[in-house]
Amino acid sequence: MRITKSTSDLPALRRGKTIEVTIDGRKVQAFEGELVSTVLLAEGISIFGRKHTTGRPSGIYCGMGVCYECLVTINGTTNIRACQTFAVDRMVIETAGQVKP
Amino acid sequence: MSSKNTFDVIVIGAGVIGCSIAYRLTAAGLKTALLDRGQVGAGASGANFGMVQSNDVELNFSIPMVKVSYSRFDHLEEELGMPVGFRRIASLRLLSTEDQWKASEERSKILPQNGIAYEFVPPERIKEIEPVIDTRNLFGATYASYQGQLNPFLLMWAYLRRAIQTGLSLNTYTEVTGFEIENGQMRGVRTNRGTFPAGAVVLATAAWTRRLGKLIGHDWNIHTFRASAMVTEPIYSLKINTIISTADHIEMEVTSKEDSELTVLALAQTPDCHFLIGQADRPGEVLNARISQAAPKTLAMMAGRYFPVLREARILRTWTAPTTYTDDGCPLLGPVKDIGGLILAASYRSAIVHSPLAGEIVTQLVTTGRCDIIDISPFSPERKMQQAETIYTVKSTQNTTEEV
Amino acid sequence: MDEVELVVVGAGPAGIESALIASQAGVEVILIDTSPKPGGQYFKQLPEPFKSDDRSDHQDKAQRLFQRLGSSSIRVFNDTLVWGIFEGTKPGSWCLALYGPGAPQRVNSRAIVLATGAFDCSIPFPGWDLPGVITAGAALTMVKNQRVLPGKRVVLSGTGPLLFASAALLVQAGAEVVGVCESSANLLRRGLPYLPAVWGQWGRMREGMGYIKTLASHRVPYRFGWAVTSAGGGNRVSEATMAKLDRNGIPIPQSQVTRAVDSVVVGYSLVPATELCRLLDCDLVFEPGRGGFIPRRDEEMETSCSGIYAVGDCAGIGGAEMALIEGRIAGTSAAVRLGHLTKRSAYEVTSRERIALRREQRFAKLLGDLFSPPAGLFTLAETDTMICRCEQVTLRQIREAISYGAQTVGDVKNLVRTGMGNCQGRTCGSMVAQILAAESGRTLEDVRYFNIRPPLHPLPLEVVEEHQKEVHTP
Numbered sequence: 001m002r003i004t005k006s007t008s009d010l011p012a013l014r015r016g017k018t019i020e021v022t023i024d025g026r027k028v029q030a031f032e033g034e035l036v037s038t039v040l041l042a043e044g045i046s047i048f049g050r051k052h053t054t055g056r057p058s059g060i061y062c063g064m065g066v067c068y069e070c071l072v073t074i075n076g077t078t079n080i081r082a083c084q085t086f087a088v089d090r091m092v093i094e095t096a097g098q099v100k101p
Numbered sequence: 102m103s104s105k106n107t108f109d110v111i112v113i114g115a116g117v118i119g120c121s122i123a124y125r126l127t128a129a130g131l132k133t134a135l136l137d138r139g140q141v142g143a144g145a146s147g148a149n150f151g152m153v154q155s156n157d158v159e160l161n162f163s164i165p166m167v168k169v170s171y172s173r174f175d176h177l178e179e180e181l182g183m184p185v186g187f188r189r190i191a192s193l194r195l196l197s198t199e200d201q202w203k204a205s206e207e208r209s210k211i212l213p214q215n216g217i218a219y220e221f222v223p224p225e226r227i228k229e230i231e232p233v234i235d236t237r238n239l240f241g242a243t244y245a246s247y248q249g250q251l252n253p254f255l256l257m258w259a260y261l262r263r264a265i266q267t268g269l270s271l272n273t274y275t276e277v278t279g280f281e282i283e284n285g286q287m288r289g290v291r292t293n294r295g296t297f298p299a300g301a302v303v304l305a306t307a308a309w310t311r312r313l314g315k316l317i318g319h320d321w322n323i324h325t326f327r328a329s330a331m332v333t334e335p336i337y338s339l340k341i342n343t344i345i346s347t348a349d350h351i352e353m354e355v356t357s358k359e360d361s362e363l364t365v366l367a368l369a370q371t372p373d374c375h376f377l378i379g380q381a382d383r384p385g386e387v388l389n390a391r392i393s394q395a396a397p398k399t400l401a402m403m404a405g406r407y408f409p410v411l412r413e414a415r416i417l418r419t420w421t422a423p424t425t426y427t428d429d430g431c432p433l434l435g436p437v438k439d440i441g442g443l444i445l446a447a448s449y450r451s452a453i454v455h456s457p458l459a460g461e462i463v464t465q466l467v468t469t470g471r472c473d474i475i476d477i478s479p480f481s482p483e484r485k486m487q488q489a490e491t492i493y494t495v496k497s498t499q500n501t502t503e504e505v
Numbered sequence: 506m507d508e509v510e511l512v513v514v515g516a517g518p519a520g521i522e523s524a525l526i527a528s529q530a531g532v533e534v535i536l537i538d539t540s541p542k543p544g545g546q547y548f549k550q551l552p553e554p555f556k557s558d559d560r561s562d563h564q565d566k567a568q569r570l571f572q573r574l575g576s577s578s579i580r581v582f583n584d585t586l587v588w589g590i591f592e593g594t595k596p597g598s599w600c601l602a603l604y605g606p607g608a609p610q611r612v613n614s615r616a617i618v619l620a621t622g623a624f625d626c627s628i629p630f631p632g633w634d635l636p637g638v639i640t641a642g643a644a645l646t647m648v649k650n651q652r653v654l655p656g657k658r659v660v661l662s663g664t665g666p667l668l669f670a671s672a673a674l675l676v677q678a679g680a681e682v683v684g685v686c687e688s689s690a691n692l693l694r695r696g697l698p699y700l701p702a703v704w705g706q707w708g709r710m711r712e713g714m715g716y717i718k719t720l721a722s723h724r725v726p727y728r729f730g731w732a733v734t735s736a737g738g739g740n741r742v743s744e745a746t747m748a749k750l751d752r753n754g755i756p757i758p759q760s761q762v763t764r765a766v767d768s769v770v771v772g773y774s775l776v777p778a779t780e781l782c783r784l785l786d787c788d789l790v791f792e793p794g795r796g797g798f799i800p801r802r803d804e805e806m807e808t809s810c811s812g813i814y815a816v817g818d819c820a821g822i823g824g825a826e827m828a829l830i831e832g833r834i835a836g837t838s839a840a841v842r843l844g845h846l847t848k849r850s851a852y853e854v855t856s857r858e859r860i861a862l863r864r865e866q867r868f869a870k871l872l873g874d875l876f877s878p879p880a881g882l883f884t885l886a887e888t889d890t891m892i893c894r895c896e897q898v899t900l901r902q903i904r905e906a907i908s909y910g911a912q913t914v915g916d917v918k919n920l921v922r923t924g925m926g927n928c929q930g931r932t933c934g935s936m937v938a939q940i941l942a943a944e945s946g947r948t949l950e951d952v953r954y955f956n957i958r959p960p961l962h963p964l965p966l967e968v969v970e971e972h973q974k975e976v977h978t979p
Contacts, residue, residue, distance in 0.1 A: 001654045001657065002654075003654055003678045004679075007678075009674055010648070010678060011557050011558055011560070013556070013557045013652055014557070015555055015652070032552075033552035038647070046637050047636050047741060048636070051894075053897050056634070056891070057741065058636065059637065059741070060639060060643060061640060061643065061894075062624060062640050062642060063640065063642055064625075064640075064646070065539070067931065068926070069634075071927075083646075086552065
């Protein structure tokens with residue numbers, strides 16, 4: 001869920017311009033400046049991938065590019081960290097929903 | 102920390118050779134301590150492809166030893182009670198010129214005579230064995246159909262697990278600072294963690310052997326170089342069935358013309374689909390683990406040239422380790438003449454394959470003073486070394502199927 | 506190949522200050538950071554397309570720092586990774602391998618300042634690897650920097666100021682915070698001896714009081730001496746169990762409370778990002794109050810590797826104020842080393858800084874002592890709990906390695922592959938160390954740490970290949 005409130009510690013924010021990305025075949029609106037992980041979370045998607053060896057689900061964990069849990073496929077390239085990649089217009093994002101374990 | 106209890110034997114060097122020796126010594130009931138300045142497998146034993154090789158054996162003196170050694174692997178996992186990832190696998194060395202083939206011709210006659218499968222195969226046959234290889238610019242390959250590969254760490258720990266169960270004292274991060282010798286007899290080992298008294302000491306110390314020898318007035322004829330390799334993430338879109346290497350190589354300056362990195366391609370795929378990419382060799386008696394700024398590049402260049410699909414594969418890790426060679430391609434294996442109780446087991450060209458037998462031989466030497474298993478006189482630490490014929494002027498290695 | 510005098514790796518408070526002071530003295534400096542903008546974690550900036558009118562003191566400080574950076578002659582490379590540091594071709598120089606837009610592939614430098622910060626320490630408990638469980642650092646970034654909620658019903662577990670800052674922000678952002686578990690108990694009684702260290706830290710106290718007010722006014726249940734001990738769910742977290750801890754940090758079973766949640770935020774402590782130090786084989790020393798293994802440094806912030814300095818959280822957890830001070834000391838020392846400042850004029854700068862540094866060290870010690878995760882928390886994992894997520898290695902497998910005789914975390918790694926995956930042990934390193942130490946009766950110091958080798962992050966072969974002329978092909 002995107003945060004729309006503004007408070008003393010969270011001053012009012014104007015997000016970037018609207019962009020459109022595809023997530024697992026579905027077109028979705030997002031904003032410039034958002035990370036791929038943000039767009040996924042905003043869409044209620046918490047399972048980004050699955051571990052190849054065990055099939056266990058993985059999603060965002062450290063948010064800093066350290067843990068490599070947030071891997072998704074972007075524009076056909078696998079194993080990209082969603083928390084380190086900005087969403088851009090017409091980006092094609094695939095999560096474990098589409099990618100075979 | 103002061104003196105420990107007295108041991109029967111101290112083994113220095115927790116690589117595949119040292120771990121095997123420690124295993125056999127404790128199994129024979131000897132009170133044994135194994136020391137290493139770093140962790141288990143900190144040197145070349147932890148930096149290789151795990152190849153169990155007989156095809157690169159030194160031809161003049163080492164064939165009997167490698168054959169006996171190799172046969173030990175038939176039952177080794179059973180004996181050690183632990184899987185070490187051992188599998189049979191073929192080795193393919195790609196040749197792009199007839200001259201490269203000629204350098205292996207003698208080997209192709211001698212090895213099969215000794216029961217080691219090794220033959221020339223033309224490009225069409227390469228395609229059958231390994232379909233993914235682009236054979237267009239190849240003259241052919243040497244093919245050793247019955248080699249092996251395992252996980253070297255699991256091998257070392259398989260030896261250690263047994264040894265520890267039978268009383269081995271494992272002392273890592275324990276650096277040898279000197280030896281105690283009295284009247285030409287070994288009395289113990291001094292370290293940064295105290296003295297280890299013992300009447301017998303085994304040096305299974307590979308690249309560190311020469312330096313240790315100098316502490317006691319010996320300058321054993323061992324040459325050191327650094328070998329580098331790297332590993333990729335799992336790649337499922339490329340499968341290879343053999344261990345592939347090339348005779349072709351490239352050379353790149355590191356700091357000067359005299360200090361360059363010589364790189365052949367050595368490629369293996371682990372059971373969980375990572376690619377191991379080697380091997381960059383850099384001459385020099387330097388004992389650190391710092392990879393040069395050139396090696397990652399040369400390794401990547403060679404891998405990308407022969408297997409372009411690997412260009413997108415992510416490299417997880419690069420590494421380098423000091424490793425050794427001798428002028429005649431044979432190890433230093435046997436007692437040191439003028440110091441009672443000191444035995445060397447160092448500078449094996451391919452340590453993994455020789456490790457089981459090294460344990461047996463050294464244990465027999467320690468307990469009886471003799472070795473009946475094979476003739477080890479050609480490997481005497483004091484021998485005068487004849488320069489073996491080499492393809493490259495520089496070195497032979499543990500890790501590729503480079504030949505003499 | 507580019508040649509510079511000084512490369513600073515990491516553009517957080519420590520790195521920026523270090524670069525600025527060296528540059529002021531006339532040193533030619535390159536500043537490199539993996540983020541799109543300088544600031545590190547502490548002064549993390551909103552992405553360029555986001556516009557906000559932030560008038561806080563905090564943002565004020567940040568902007569002043571960036572202005573100084575902008576008007577300096579420092580060359581800044583954002584979105585750029587230093588993936589390797591090698592011995593340079595000339596003695597006494599270092600060769601850095603870079604990967605980033607507009608950055609040279611190789612830079613030779615005579616001196617390097619490492620200011621790579623820190624990341625959250627992970628604590629394993631059943632379900633910690635379920636999607637929906639995140640670190641406090643992740644929660645802060647999501648809320649402040651990306652304005653997205655990690656979930657609607659959140660429970661937090663951890664210790665220290667970062668914990669209640671995260672909680673307060675989540676409340677402000679509109680999440681329902683069903684509980685905050687601070688693992689430390691008896692804070693007031695334990696804090697009393699440290700009162701002198703608190704002197705002069707009023708700004709921080711004000712910040713803390715603000716967060717406590719937020720939580721109180723929203724009636725967020727805040728429990729001291731409690732922790733989340735497990736998380737449950739199918740494919741993602743759907744519930745969390747909290748329990749009171751006994752004096753050893755072991756959960757008291759009868760106290761357990763389970764709540765339905767869709768997000769668990771965990772924030773216990775920070776781990777210094779020492780990867781580049783380890784890659785260089787710098788000597789490390791073990792200091793439990795500063796985050797574990799940190800580089801051994803002299804008074805000038807120089808490590809055991811000649812010409813390599815380390816400052817800020819990567820050299821020992823100490824917070825932003827300490828980072829700024831250390832950065833200034835190292836930048837000055839580097840300027841002396843490179844011949845731009847005399848030792849005497851440097852001394853005038855650094856002697857002032859060292860007084861301030863000692864004050865910060867006292868405060869850091871206070872925080873470290875009060876807010877350390879109790880040892881019992883490291884016993885929450887069960888045999889099937891995942892410890893190394895990259896390689897999917899469980900506690901059971903680690904125990905097997907220990908039974909074989911593993912003495913160091915490196916041994917465990919070689920046996921069962923913990924630390925061999927994408928993150929190269931950043932996440933599991935501290936956990937493997939805790940488990941090995943506890944279960945083999947060795948100290949955390951004895952069990953050591955994972956070695957790191959280039960590339961610092963997984964990189965495609967074609968990046969590592971670069972384009973280079975061969976000397977010759979025989």
